[in-house]
Amino acid sequence: MRKKTIKDVAKEANVSIATVSRILNQTSKGYSEKTKKHVLETMEKMGYSPNAVARSLISRQTRTIGVLFPEISGMVSSEMLHGIEAVANTFGHSVIVCNTNSDQAKTLKYLRILEEKQVEGVIFTSKVLTKEYEKMVRQMNVPFVVLASESEVEDVPHVKVDDELASYEATKFLIEHGHKHIGMLSGNGDDPIAGKPRIDGFKRALKEAKLPCRDTQIAQNNGFYFENGHLAFSKLMASHPETTAVFASSDELAMSAVSAALEYGKRVPDDLSIIGYDNTKLAKMAVPKLTVVSQELESLGRKAAEMLYREIHTGERSPSLTAQHNIVKRDSVKPLSS
Amino acid sequence: MRKKTIKDVAKEANVSIATVSRILNQTSKGYSEKTKKHVLETMEKMGYSPNAVARSLISRQTRTIGVLFPEISGMVSSEMLHGIEAVANTFGHSVIVCNTNSDQAKTLKYLRILEEKQVEGVIFTSKVLTKEYEKMVRQMNVPFVVLASESEVEDVPHVKVDDELASYEATKFLIEHGHKHIGMLSGNGDDPIAGKPRIDGFKRALKEAKLPCRDTQIAQNNGFYFENGHLAFSKLMASHPETTAVFASSDELAMSAVSAALEYGKRVPDDLSIIGYDNTKLAKMAVPKLTVVSQELESLGRKAAEMLYREIHTGERSPSLTAQHNIVKRDSVKPLSS
Numbered sequence: 001m002r003k004k005t006i007k008d009v010a011k012e013a014n015v016s017i018a019t020v021s022r023i024l025n026q027t028s029k030g031y032s033e034k035t036k037k038h039v040l041e042t043m044e045k046m047g048y049s050p051n052a053v054a055r056s057l058i059s060r061q062t063r064t065i066g067v068l069f070p071e072i073s074g075m076v077s078s079e080m081l082h083g084i085e086a087v088a089n090t091f092g093h094s095v096i097v098c099n100t101n102s103d104q105a106k107t108l109k110y111l112r113i114l115e116e117k118q119v120e121g122v123i124f125t126s127k128v129l130t131k132e133y134e135k136m137v138r139q140m141n142v143p144f145v146v147l148a149s150e151s152e153v154e155d156v157p158h159v160k161v162d163d164e165l166a167s168y169e170a171t172k173f174l175i176e177h178g179h180k181h182i183g184m185l186s187g188n189g190d191d192p193i194a195g196k197p198r199i200d201g202f203k204r205a206l207k208e209a210k211l212p213c214r215d216t217q218i219a220q221n222n223g224f225y226f227e228n229g230h231l232a233f234s235k236l237m238a239s240h241p242e243t244t245a246v247f248a249s250s251d252e253l254a255m256s257a258v259s260a261a262l263e264y265g266k267r268v269p270d271d272l273s274i275i276g277y278d279n280t281k282l283a284k285m286a287v288p289k290l291t292v293v294s295q296e297l298e299s300l301g302r303k304a305a306e307m308l309y310r311e312i313h314t315g316e317r318s319p320s321l322t323a324q325h326n327i328v329k330r331d332s333v334k335p336l337s338s
Numbered sequence: 339m340r341k342k343t344i345k346d347v348a349k350e351a352n353v354s355i356a357t358v359s360r361i362l363n364q365t366s367k368g369y370s371e372k373t374k375k376h377v378l379e380t381m382e383k384m385g386y387s388p389n390a391v392a393r394s395l396i397s398r399q400t401r402t403i404g405v406l407f408p409e410i411s412g413m414v415s416s417e418m419l420h421g422i423e424a425v426a427n428t429f430g431h432s433v434i435v436c437n438t439n440s441d442q443a444k445t446l447k448y449l450r451i452l453e454e455k456q457v458e459g460v461i462f463t464s465k466v467l468t469k470e471y472e473k474m475v476r477q478m479n480v481p482f483v484v485l486a487s488e489s490e491v492e493d494v495p496h497v498k499v500d501d502e503l504a505s506y507e508a509t510k511f512l513i514e515h516g517h518k519h520i521g522m523l524s525g526n527g528d529d530p531i532a533g534k535p536r537i538d539g540f541k542r543a544l545k546e547a548k549l550p551c552r553d554t555q556i557a558q559n560n561g562f563y564f565e566n567g568h569l570a571f572s573k574l575m576a577s578h579p580e581t582t583a584v585f586a587s588s589d590e591l592a593m594s595a596v597s598a599a600l601e602y603g604k605r606v607p608d609d610l611s612i613i614g615y616d617n618t619k620l621a622k623m624a625v626p627k628l629t630v631v632s633q634e635l636e637s638l639g640r641k642a643a644e645m646l647y648r649e650i651h652t653g654e655r656s657p658s659l660t661a662q663h664n665i666v667k668r669d670s671v672k673p674l675s676s
Contacts, residue, residue, distance in 0.1 A: 066432075
């Protein structure tokens with residue numbers, strides 16, 4: 001069963017396609033009331049209803065938003081997507097997902113695709129919306145929200161936790177449990193969002209407590225994935241075998257540390273305490289279950305979508321939002337026995 | 339900067355909107371060559387280019403596909419999505435994700451949205467495409483592929499592994515390691531795809547080896563998630579404390595078993611061997627790393643998308659495909675010491 005088009009309607013009603021198009025577009029000129037009535041009756045008889053694409057063209061509402069992820073197959077992305085999709089769905093909207101592989105060219109390509117598709121808004125996740133994207137953002141002229149990162153483009157709000165503070169508190173939590181030799185598995189110090197601020201928070205807590213704080217205590221990685229953590233953990237243990245506690249700046253890095261610790265004959269938490277960062281489902285699945293700083297990613301996703309829809313519906317831009325974080329105590333941190 | 343519309347073009351060129359629309363739609367009637375030239379030149383001068391929505395209306399190509407997931411925030415879904423998105427991207431297509439919560443009404447609602455949006459194809463994942471959806475599938479009249487499940491709707495191909503055989507081989511693997519008392523953490527026996535066939539494969543292996551095979555050895559769950567596994571594991575241990583090996587029919591259930599085993603004072607694999615099913619990233623993150631039957635989910639996603647695009651581009655329907663599975667040996671299974 002081929003779908004009926006305005007061509008079929010035109011043929012059946014014995015008018016030109018342009019006339020049908022004008023009627024659908026509610027142009028007030030170019031056809032008589034009699035023709036309009038005849039065409040509408042023909043449509044009804046044929047069971048033709050203008051499709052969403054046609055209606056989008058008329059109303060300029062595509063009921064679609066786009067979401068860009070640097071990596072789509074991680075827990076962090078999928079939990080944020082879950083929150084975004086839930087909100088979009090309540091508005092009868094669809095979500096186009098774009099996997100940018102953290103690549104600028106691919107990101108631009110995707111923004112162009114989203115522009116072409118006339119999405120009504122864009123959520124840009126986990127990467128800084130840099131000046132490189134400004135021209136495109138202006139050109140698209142639809143609401144943008146940056147999720148779990150920040151924006152260099154003026155007037156684009158973000159929603160994220162305070163990474164420095166969250167990391168400070170995670171480290172402090174270890175200190176309060178009596179640990180004095182604390183290491184960190186971090187992202188890249190050049191990463192202005194999830195890298196440097198988390199390192200800064202870690203250092204601030206150590207300095208405040210007058211504990212040793214050398215650069216070698218911070219094992220940097222190029223990513224926050226499980227695969228990244230192993231080597232970093234080995235480096236940390238090689239330079240600081242005295243370490244009794246580790247702040248891992250993602251859940252995956254924490255899982256990696258748990259796994260690597262065993263290879264060093266260290267049991268978690270008896271010989272080594274580990275605190276993670278994110279609170280994805282992984283944290284509950286780990287053995288031992290991970291104590292973490294929680295970002296509540298699904299809720300972050302919901303908030304970003306709510307900010308976006310507020311602007312879509314009212315034209316009012318939401319201010320940037322610093323979301324709450326909190327420490328979720330499970331089984332991977334233990335007081336240091338003296 | 340507001341986007342330019344055909345209204346602006348019409349105003350600038352001093353012609354009616356209908357005329358611009360007719361020219362864009364390449365209708366051959368209703369305007370002179372002179373007018374056409376004038377309008378096209380005006381468009382060029384204004385930097386107006388017909389957008390994707392308008393072009394979609396003309397070409398009936400939206401360059402978009404829809405993917406339905408029963409649950410979007412799990413590893414299984416996100417790895418399949420990764421594969422699908424990668425293929426769609428090579429064709430310059432976008433992917434709309436739909437989270438159905440395994441709910442029939444929500445699934446139908448989403449199919450209607452995808453119909454309205456005139457997606458060029460649909461991938462239906464992890465759930466049976468039942469007869470209830472047949473009317474909608476016929477009405478949409480675009481290619482469908484069922485991924486990691488099967489179709490009751492004629493002419494809709496699927497791609498999945500042979501669940502019965504994969505489960506048979508997983509169980510056989512445990513038997514070959516000397517285990518005689520084997521339990522299973524399964525999905526629901528009423529689930530015709532990931533439930534019953536995996537139970538059947540488990541039973542076949544035990545019967546063939548003339549090992550005990552009672553229904554109480556199979557602890558059923560309503561889902562395949564981590565949360566589901568704990569209670570099932572407890573039931574299994576209560577009825578069969580002699581169990582030395584467990585076949586868990588998802589990675590999350592296997593993680594759950596590892597975690598629950600510890601509470602029973604059983605170390606994996608020394609006191610209890612566990613084999614999982616899926617080979618998501620979780621399997622590598624677990625301690626010990628999980629031996630699993632691998633479904634290669636990203637690759638399954640790629641295959642489904644390739645089948646879909648073959649039909650989109652050539653009109654030729656792909657036959658259903660049984661994808662390869664294989665056993666990935668890691669650290670959670672150990673030969674039984676006599």
